[in-house]
Amino acid sequence: QVQLVQSGAEVKKPGASVKVSCKASGYTFTSYDINWVRQATGQGLEWMGWMNPNSGNTGYAQKFQGRVTMTRNTSISTAYMELSSLRSEDTAVYYCASGYWFDPWGQGTLVTVSS
Amino acid sequence: DIQMTQSPSSLSASVGDRVTITCRASQGIRNDLGWYQQKPGKAPKRLIYAASSLQSGVPSRFSGSGSGTEFTLTISSLQPEDFATYYCLQHNSYPGFGGGTKVEIK
Numbered sequence: 022q023v024q025l026v027q028s029g030a031e032v033k034k035p036g037a038s039v040k041v042s043c044k045a046s047g048y049t050f051t052s053y054d055i056n057w058v059r060q061a062t063g064q065g066l067e068w069m070g071w072m073n074p075n076s077g078n079t080g081y082a083q084k085f086q087g088r089v090t091m092t093r094n095t096s097i098s099t100a101y102m103e104l105s106s107l108r109s110e111d112t113a114v115y116y117c118a119s120g121y122w123f124d125p126w127g128q129g130t131l132v133t134v135s136s
Numbered sequence: 137d138i139q140m141t142q143s144p145s146s147l148s149a150s151v152g153d154r155v156t157i158t159c160r161a162s163q164g165i166r167n168d169l170g171w172y173q174q175k176p177g178k179a180p181k182r183l184i185y186a187a188s189s190l191q192s193g194v195p196s197r198f199s200g201s202g203s204g205t206e207f208t209l210t211i212s213s214l215q216p217e218d219f220a221t222y223y224c225l226q227h228n229s230y231p232g233f234g235g236g237t238k239v240e241i242k
Contacts, residue, residue, distance in 0.1 A: 066223055066233040082230060116179055121227060122170050126179035
């Protein structure tokens with residue numbers, strides 16, 4: 022079936038970077054954009070950016086410009102989201118979601134930023 | 137950026153009730169709007185896309201309507217499994233979510 026499987030939970034110190042992976046299966050990876058969304062505990066959904074797996078083109082929310090990088094490895098149908106200069110406010114669950122209408126979603130990756 | 141104002145932020149309802157959730161866009165977005173359901177500890181699930189198209193497998197008690205700046209998600213007869221948080225998502229420009237509506241048991 023069509024699914025996205027994300028990498029496991031991460032604990033990082035302030036100032037560090039984190040790289041989350043999102044492996045697609047059940048469809049042609051290069052056919053649909055990958056979006057990244059995050060959700061702090063008890064808060065709403067926040068769109069971070071998108072990547073076209075075919076071209077590698079990206080678009081980032083202004084809030085994350087300069088701190089986020091989205092890449093992919095088409096040979097293993099995997100997308101990556103790297104967030105740098107982490108601060109405590111970046112503690113959240115990070116999701117990938119496929120396609121224009123965000124379906125399916127990965128299971129989420131908890132990133133905890135703590136000294 | 138297009139802002140999405142979702143209301144109410146929470147509501148209490150009983151099984152069998154009709155529930156309506158609204159999203160208003162700060163500018164016209166045609167029908168570039170989706171609705172998502174999220175249960176605690178789980179990823180969101182798509183219910184509606186293009187404002188009124190029902191995702192395959194989603195019960196027909198869910199419906200979406202609207203165009204331009206005002207959109208609604210209606211649950212015609214609330215079921216126990218529908219207690220969750222609902223989000224709208226606009227995709228006319230860079231995507232953006234509404235603030236969410238938590239549907240709780242009365």
